[in-house]
Amino acid sequence: MTPLHAKLMRDLWRIKAQAAAIMVVIAIGVGLQIMMTGFVSSLTLTRDAYYERHQLADIFAPVVRAPNYVESRLADIPGIRTVETRLNSMASAKVDTREFSISMQVLSLPLHGRRHLNEVRLTQGRMPDAQRPDEILLLESFATAHGIAPGAQLEVTLHGVRRWYSVVGTAQSPEFIYFAAPGEFIPDDARFGVIWMGRPALAAALDLEGAFNEALVSLLRGANKDAVLDQIDQVLDPFGAPGAFGLEDFQSDRFLSEEISGLEVTSSTVPPVFMMVAAFLLYIVTSRMITAEREEIGLVRAFGYSKREVASHYLELALFIAVTGAALGCLLGVLLGRAMVPVYTTYYKLPFLLFRLEFASFASGLLLSITVATLGGIWALRGIFRLTPAQAMRPPTPPDFSHSFSFKKGVFARLDQPTRMVLRRLMRQPWRMLGAVIGIASGMALSLAMLIIYDGFDVAIDRTFNVVDRSDATVSFVQNVPMRTIYDLQGMEGISHAEPVRFVPVVFRNGLRTYKGSITGLSQAPILHRALDKGLQPIALPERGIVLSTPLADELDVAVGDTLMLEIREGRQQTVMTQVAGIAESLLGAPAYMDLAALGRQVGEPNRFSAAYIAMRDGAQSKVYADLKDMPAVAGISLRSEAEEAFQKVMDEGAGSARFIMGAMAFAITFGIVYNVARVAQDESARDLASLRVLGFRHSEAAFVLLGELAVVVLLALPLGLWMGTGLSHLIAQGFSTDLYQIPVIFAPKAYGSSISVVVCAAVVSGWLVQRRIRSTDITLALKTRE
Amino acid sequence: MTSVHDTDHAFKVQGLTKTYGEGHSAVHALRGADLEIGDGEIVVLLGASGSGKSTLLNILGGLDRATSGSVQFRDQDLTQMSDRALTNYRRRHVGFVFQFYNLMPSLTARENVELVTEIAENPITAERALELVGLTKRIDHFPAQLSGGEQQRVAIARAVAKQPDVLFCDEPTGALDSTTGRAVLRVIQDVNEALGTTVLLITHAAATAAMADRVIHFADGQIQKVELNKNRLSAEEIHW
Ligand SMILES: Nc1ncnc2c1ncn2[C@@H]1O[C@H](COP(=O)(O)OP(=O)(O)OP(=O)(O)O)[C@@H](O)[C@H]1O
């Protein structure tokens, strides 16, 4: 080992705690980056492979009833590669684990021997026999949630006919990677079921023999999707088609795509902040070390070492820290990624998910840390290389304090010497102090942003389930029911209040911007489910016009007073123009609200509704269930508490759990920065402190000089950190928010308080650690040598 | 005893000046020095504190740049050299003992010497060099664990270990008692005799001049007087 390497090792050992802190910061930045980019690519690749292998359709075209010969007319449309038709219907199934029937989607299986779209992936059992009308396949997650295995019998009510089917297998499908019960956003395996059965049997049950009610289309490469959609609509229009739509409007694909793009955004905002903090720390440490070793650098240069040799010595130190940190980060990223795979596969029903290490992302993280380390070192060395060896070797002239603040007058005259030393040191080197302040503030900003985001999640849940929707359950009907039904509900003993609601599928258009969604029709002055404005005050729905939620208004780029085109996909299928009458806050989904009566008139089917929000009396749940079961029109009931629990679960253990990891890391980093700042201050003042001790100052008085400085720096960092953290939280919230759900950034005193305590705690612990170091340094040693 | 080796000069200095700082706070450390130093000579520089001795040594050693004038080393002009060439000059030809020892605090005595032998062309081992200055027992100690005199001897070992063409010593015996001091001077003399190393030595002990071929008296940044000593004494014969 060469002497310079020996020096390198000893230097590293001397600054081990600082070096470790920086390595941790780098490791976290690189680790998060690797985890997130890894998931972006794993999810993308897995999704694409899955879609490809199972031939997921590009276009879905529902229709009321179209004769089979229409299929060949669709196939003639230029740009279409394959057309396949199927039957798609709703049914309800009775399972032992539930009091109430669960609504199920029923799909026909294609005939054998044909190349087909939306192929299912059999996970257990076998495919149903085309000749056996009672054999069905069940969605795997549903079967698992209810403990149904192949061989079991399932009681299904299909088209008003109740009968037993035998489950011969379970399956997954690329159509149902992510799914939620109708009108909900959070997956709940137990409440979303799909049944596949032979087409003849389903056709017979639905009275759709010789016909289809859904066409699946795959496109040729380079086909014009919009043109094809238009032509499909033209062909199917006579048969009552609400309009074909592309895969991107399909629930499962939308959720998965949103997840991926959310991850992309987060991976491009959060890890870079970590890396910047790491870069900053690395710069502080290398430049401080280089400045402190000015005389040694001069000496080594005097011996004839070249600038390159000297530079590489210090760069090796920085690089060692950077590369070790990045390597640890790589490991961390892969471990985290692997650990997160089951979390993803719980919510995204993929046949497999392999965590991929994105080499490019590792390389870029490594490169960034190396560049930063190199530039920081070179910057600090530049100044010293400008000196001749003789100049560099002269001990630096003591800093000139003559121009700093005069303490002769006023209050300052009454300060004791240690206090003056603190103030002089700070004012003498304002840049160094500023650096420390910014460093601590950025660590704090990271913690604060994480805390604000957590609060945002909680607020999102609370607003959605306790403020916007205050009902206990939603009753859905098989078809739209007349208004008097609401009185039937209100008349039930266990129900204290019932409110009608109507969901109408619609395509919103503003110029080129379109959004496929639905309109929620609410009664006047509702109590249970309301449209709320920014101040959470209920919005009175006008007789004319529509109230859009913020994400929807953003998506369509409209404001109050603008005109909007609505293509109603129900009833008379009209296209109408309407005015935006208001903007409502919404955190879940992108709803649009209209007055129930006005909506009925628009659709041409007034005085009807499709579901009801109900409030139940305490302990009346089973009574209400029993009563509702007797109402033939009722399709199902979903409890708000179940939905809320499902949401909370996603936030706590699902994809949302990444936030806990990030939060823990943000705290670790904050501590690392504060400790570094304290250590640097201690190193720089070691001689002063030893001199004080030699002059007879007590240990506590000497420590005061150092800790006083740290305290001032921390106090200055706190407001800056609060400001930066708030800004960062907006950035991250924007990254997380989609038109499916929004993370609000709210004023969160608790988050502010916690982040302040994190910094203060870190400062107290770091202060304690460095003062212990001061105590243990031999004062003569400190005077004799530099460090 | 060898006398002045030959007429070949190691250094030829003409009109050398060095000014630190500017304006009225400027310090004229050298005010036009002219001198010639023969190859293989031992030269002793005498002069009051602040007279510019270290400054001259630093410039001759390629550690600092002159304000004006020229310094010939053999057939090269140091004042015209690029930084890189000057680094090379120090690396290939120069050994230095600094007035303030300047050891690396994070390296042991041995490693401090190795720092130089590492990049030298024809060095002796660090162990041997430390043995010459009588520090075999202290070989693995850090500077902070050594006394001032011991540190100074490490600095001397470091300079001679390289077996340099030119050896600059800035008060090499300042912190030593006379016995140890004589031993150190012996080492320097040996290097000079065995390898023909040119030695420039600054000292406040006028008696040391007796071992020199040439004695240069310095005052106020100028050379006052140069004495040639035809018959230099060995280190052991010097008393102070
Ligand atoms: N970097 C510098 N900046 C300003 N003045 C300097 C610098 N280096 C030396 N001087 C001044 O130049 C003059 C000559 O200094 P030099 O170190 O050469 O003296 P010296 O003869 O070696 O003295 P001593 O015997 O005390 O070591 C002194 O007045 C000194 O104060």
Ligand SMILES: [Mg+2]
């Ligand atoms: Mg001197």
